[in-house]
Amino acid sequence: xxxxxAPGAGAAAAPVVRFVDVTAKSGIDxxxxxxxxxxxxxxxxxxxxxxxxxxxxxxxxxxxxxAPAPGGNRFYLQQEGGAFTDATAAAGLEGDGMGCAVGDLxxxxxxxxxxxxxxxxxxxxxxxxxVFADRSEPWNAAVPGWSSSAALLDYDRDGYLDLYVARYxxxxxxxxxxxxxxxxxxxxxxxFEGLSDVLLHNLGGTGFEDVSAAAGITAVTDAGLGVxxxxxxxxxxxxxxxxxxxxxxxxxxxxxxxxxxDDGVLQGSAxxxxxxxxxxxxxxxxxxxxxxxxxLFVTHLITETNTYYRNLMLPGFxxxxxxxxxxxxxxxxxxxxAAFFDAxxxxxxxxAVANGAVKRRPSALxxxxxxxxxxxxxxxxxxxxxxxxxxxxxxxxxxxRAPWTELNLxxxxxxxxxxxxxxxxxVIANLDGTPRLLRNLTIDxxxxxxxxxxxxxxIRAFDPGLRREAIGARITVRTPDGARLVHALPPGSYLxxxxxxxxxxxxxxxxxxxxxVVWPDGHAERFPSAAANQVVELIRGEGQPK
Amino acid sequence: xxxxxxxxxxxxAATAAPAGxxxxxxxxxxxxxxxxxxxxxxxxxxxxxxxxxxxxxGRYGMALEAHTFTDEAIVxxxxxxxxxxxxxxxxxxxxxxxDERSAADSLPLYRAALGLDPDYAPAHVRLAEALERTGQxxxxxxxxxxxxxxxxxxxxxxxxxxxxxxxAGDSDAAIRHLSRARELAAENRSFxxxxxxxxxxAGDRQRGQQIAAAARSLGRINYRDDPIRSSVHDLALxxxxxxxxxxxxxxxxxxxxxxxxxxxxxALDASRPELHFALAEVLAASGDPAGSLAAARSAYQLHPxxxxxxxxxxxxxxxxxxxxxxxxxxxEALRLDASDVSMMLLVALVSAERGDVVRTVDVLDRAYxxxxxxxxxxxxxxxxxxxxxxxMVSSGLPDAAAGQFRKALDLAExxxxxxxxxxxxxxxxxxR
Numbered sequence: 018x019x020x021x022x023a024p025g026a027g028a029a030a031a032p033v034v035r036f037v038d039v040t041a042k043s044g045i046d047x048x049x050x051x052x053x054x055x056x057x058x059x060x061x062x063x064x065x066x067x068x069x070x071x072x073x074x075x076x077x078x079x080x081x082x083x084a085p086a087p088g089g090n091r092f093y094l095q096q097e098g099g100a101f102t103d104a105t106a107a108a109g110l111e112g113d114g115m116g117c118a119v120g121d122l123x124x125x126x127x128x129x130x131x132x133x134x135x136x137x138x139x140x141x142x143x144x145x146x147x148v149f150a151d152r153s154e155p156w157n158a159a160v161p162g163w164s165s166s167a168a169l170l171d172y173d174r175d176g177y178l179d180l181y182v183a184r185y186x187x188x189x190x191x192x193x194x195x196x197x198x199x200x201x202x203x204x205x206x207x208x209f210e211g212l213s214d215v216l217l218h219n220l221g222g223t224g225f226e227d228v229s230a231a232a233g234i235t236a237v238t239d240a241g242l243g244v245x246x247x248x249x250x251x252x253x254x255x256x257x258x259x260x261x262x263x264x265x266x267x268x269x270x271x272x273x274x275x276x277x278x279d280d281g282v283l284q285g286s287a288x289x290x291x292x293x294x295x296x297x298x299x300x301x302x303x304x305x306x307x308x309x310x311x312x313l314f315v316t317h318l319i320t321e322t323n324t325y326y327r328n329l330m331l332p333g334f335x336x337x338x339x340x341x342x343x344x345x346x347x348x349x350x351x352x353x354x355a356a357f358f359d360a361x362x363x364x365x366x367x368x369a370v371a372n373g374a375v376k377r378r379p380s381a382l383x384x385x386x387x388x389x390x391x392x393x394x395x396x397x398x399x400x401x402x403x404x405x406x407x408x409x410x411x412x413x414x415x416x417x418r419a420p421w422t423e424l425n426l427x428x429x430x431x432x433x434x435x436x437x438x439x440x441x442x443x444v445i446a447n448l449d450g451t452p453r454l455l456r457n458l459t460i461d462x463x464x465x466x467x468x469x470x471x472x473x474x475x476i477r478a479f480d481p482g483l484r485r486e487a488i489g490a491r492i493t494v495r496t497p498d499g500a501r502l503v504h505a506l507p508p509g510s511y512l513x514x515x516x517x518x519x520x521x522x523x524x525x526x527x528x529x530x531x532x533x534v535v536w537p538d539g540h541a542e543r544f545p546s547a548a549a550n551q552v553v554e555l556i557r558g559e560g561q562p563k
Numbered sequence: 564x565x566x567x568x569x570x571x572x573x574x575x576a577a578t579a580a581p582a583g584x585x586x587x588x589x590x591x592x593x594x595x596x597x598x599x600x601x602x603x604x605x606x607x608x609x610x611x612x613x614x615x616x617x618x619x620x621g622r623y624g625m626a627l628e629a630h631t632f633t634d635e636a637i638v639x640x641x642x643x644x645x646x647x648x649x650x651x652x653x654x655x656x657x658x659x660x661x662d663e664r665s666a667a668d669s670l671p672l673y674r675a676a677l678g679l680d681p682d683y684a685p686a687h688v689r690l691a692e693a694l695e696r697t698g699q700x701x702x703x704x705x706x707x708x709x710x711x712x713x714x715x716x717x718x719x720x721x722x723x724x725x726x727x728x729x730x731a732g733d734s735d736a737a738i739r740h741l742s743r744a745r746e747l748a749a750e751n752r753s754f755x756x757x758x759x760x761x762x763x764x765a766g767d768r769q770r771g772q773q774i775a776a777a778a779r780s781l782g783r784i785n786y787r788d789d790p791i792r793s794s795v796h797d798l799a800l801x802x803x804x805x806x807x808x809x810x811x812x813x814x815x816x817x818x819x820x821x822x823x824x825x826x827x828x829x830a831l832d833a834s835r836p837e838l839h840f841a842l843a844e845v846l847a848a849s850g851d852p853a854g855s856l857a858a859a860r861s862a863y864q865l866h867p868x869x870x871x872x873x874x875x876x877x878x879x880x881x882x883x884x885x886x887x888x889x890x891x892x893x894x895e896a897l898r899l900d901a902s903d904v905s906m907m908l909l910v911a912l913v914s915a916e917r918g919d920v921v922r923t924v925d926v927l928d929r930a931y932x933x934x935x936x937x938x939x940x941x942x943x944x945x946x947x948x949x950x951x952x953x954x955m956v957s958s959g960l961p962d963a964a965a966g967q968f969r970k971a972l973d974l975a976e977x978x979x980x981x982x983x984x985x986x987x988x989x990x991x992x993x994x995r
């Protein structure tokens with residue numbers, strides 16, 4: 018539930034959701050360079066990725082910010098006390114790119130990085146201490162063309178993480194695009210041919226084999242941007258959902274044996290309610306309606322609403338944007354990164370959306386008093402981000418106050434508990450601006466600003482045999498309010514990656530009664546009850562087989 | 564964000580010229596063609612002479628809307644509706660514009676219009692869609708049904724009934740209505756994919772797959788036959804209005820509609836190169852290279868220096884296999900813009916194709932000096948330098964080849980490209 022403002026007399030004592038921009042105090046002061054210029058290069062308006070992960074294994078979350086401009090990437094190590102220091106060169110993380118995926122690709126107990134680019138992608142392997150080495154060539158990971166988002170999955174259940182790379186368009190920097198009246202502007206995806214996506218099969222933690230054709234995914238050449246991998250129909254096989262820009266979205270249903278079939282049209286998630294393909298950018302995934310399956314939310318262009326696809330488990334989805342009142346807030350904005358996350362730890366999923374136009378807006382938005390002026394080049398493109406709070410299945414726009422009124426060109430968005438205080442903060446990448454760290458300072462009303470007393474759990478599904486988190490594990494948590502479904506999935510809606518630990522708000526409940534985990538290979542285990550407000554480790558083999 | 568239209572309306576009101584009690588909204592006319600200014604000035608003069616005439620306000624609103632001055636058109640239509648409350652088209656046209664921003668706000672206006680003319684089927688469809696967007700499915704169903712009664716050939720009415728049936732879980736009814744919609748508008752992809760989904764929901768996945776596969780080749784199109792609104796668009800006197808509408812369609816991938824607007828604009832004034840150029844771009848994106856080339860030639864003939872047209876034409880010629888024409892046009896483009904790296908690359912490609920190594924290398928050097936920071940250019944250059952280097956190896960010129968590989972390696976190392984290792988090995992081989 019939650020409110021953005023203090024409730025009036027007689028209102029339920031819902032937490033007051035409050036985010037504070039702590040970037041200035043964080044030590045993060047480098048601008049994320051877009052690389053744009055008078056030629057309006059399209060990658061400059063589409064880029065802006067971020068990874069939030071524990072790079073050096075010290076238990077806190079570090080940041081890797083990815084810029085489209087050459088040499089623009091920055092790596093920040095979180096220090097004790099919460100400040101960040103630039104460790105780009107020492108970590109071997111110079112370069113440029115669009116987005117990233119983070120996971121332990123060689124099962125050696127640390128997190129590796131896959132960086133998507135306009136040009137060959139890069140695989141950066143972690144030495145365990147937060148120093149990365151480029152292994153793109155020996156791993157056969159240098160996917161060519163314009164790659165956007167990437168998702169990790171173990172589709173063949175061999176214990177090694179495979180990689181799905183969404184690719185965008187066959188960009189031609191020479192193509193000149195203009196608005197009416199001849200004023201130059203960025204090109205859109207329909208000016209270029211779309212590219213087929215790439216599926217890389219992990220060969221035992223030593224390299225990749227491109228299995229795209231055998232998997233069937235080269236059958237379509239759409240302008241892919243966002244991607245998530247999860248078992249949407251609970252058949253035990255991991256599926257893949259791709260948001261395409263102006264093309265129908267793909268729902269690649271795993272048929273088994275490494276073959277995928279795009280069933281998006283028949284399952285109602287390729288087109289919106291009106292049968293239209295939209296400018297799909299980012300994807301949020303989560304059980305938004307608390308019915309034990311994964312729903313999808315896709316962000317879109319200005320004049321299109323963002324779209325919420327409710328999972329009906331027919332199998333299939335329905336566009337329930339109208340029911341959830343998720344349309345109106347986005348009609349005048351161009352959405353990119355998005356995440357379902359429980360902002361107030363009340364047990365349901367709220368939404369945050371990063372926005373910023375890709376072409377000049379019909380009219381520029383005026384920055385609120387006291388807000389930082391946008392870079393002049395982007396004055397006609399900047400937009401505010403959105404916070405949408407879940408109130409019994411309807412989403413209420415709670416973006417009327419800073420930092421949500423600030424105007425930026427925002428792209429990647431990742432929820433993560435940066436300060437380890439039990440609530441989810443947000444990291445947002447802004448083109449030609451500093452990445453923003455929004456600290457969650459949600460309070461309970463009438464408590465003089467005391468942090469909310471709502472309870473929470475962070476759940477880590479760990480497979481000791483693989484020495485890593487079990488990405489893709491499906492976890493059902495028995496709470497006093499009923500069963501809740503969470504997944505061990507790194508949030509990665511648009512060019513981004515985050516921790517694969519699941520976060521669950523518990524509201525007033527001070528404990529949960531138990532867990533059931535379906536591991537990625539289909540094996541299921543039960544785990545006993547746990548008290549709230551802690552990180553629970555569900556270690557494979559230590560539960561009761563189901 | 565809903566404050567923006569209001570702000571604009573207030574701005575429009577603040578910049579208005581007086582006409583009796585009402586203010587005449589004055590659009591910003593910078594860059595507008597004389598014919599448009601003249602037309603708007605004439606209609607403003609009519610208004611000053613008869614500020615209480617609702618139809619005069621309405622005519623002004625239509626002229627404003629035709630030339631895409633939407634905020635000002637809303638103000639004018641509102642006055643027209645107040646002053647001529649018995650005229651159907653003023654609340655209807657006002658509703659349609661308001662609907663683009665807020666379906667909920669358009670509902671009373673659609674209802675007011677239909678109170679005056681309950682027999683105009685497109686108005687029932689628009690009201691139904693606004694009701695559907697606001698979640699009032701039962702009321703929407705009634706309006707779609709009424710539209711289908713009034714005009715049994717209205718595909719959007721049948722599609723609306725089908726969509727609502729699908730939402731209600733009645734797959735059989737959805738299939739019936741959507742099949743009818745598809746019969747009436749076979750080119751409409753939206754109807755087809757929703758029908759495919761309905762078949763899948765009804766358990767007939769095979770039929771659904773057949774329809775979905777067939778729909779894949781259809782373009783995105785949302786055209787609705789609405790003579791009253793079409794008559795407004797047809798009032799446009801300038802190319803820019805058609806171009807604006809075409810651009811709006813292009814942004815959303817509605818290439819067929821963009822083509823339609825551009826062809827209408829060209830029919831109005833074939834002397835506007837930007838219309839031909841935009842048509843060339845749309846046709847290229849629609850997979851019609853021959854049509855695109857013809858339109859690009861027209862644009863170039865009308866205005867050779869129009870930004871982007873010469874490079875576009877050079878590429879179109881290259882893609883259709885006319886290397887000589889492409890080379891000549893690329894050189895012309897470079898004469899207009901000596902820093903155009905893409906044209907340098909094109910010249911290099913054609914030169915390499917013809918075995919002119921010296922020229923290829925010269926142009927590549929220029930391109931690299933011009934734009935060393937651009938990843939796509941850089942990657943293209945690396946590839947081209949490599950190709951030229953290999954060609955030199957084949958021609959027995961290892962020293963020259965090593966120079967090309969050295970340049971490619973420098974670029975790859977600077978970019979941190981994984982190709983660097985391979986280039987380094989190849990360079991070592993050549994030197995040996």
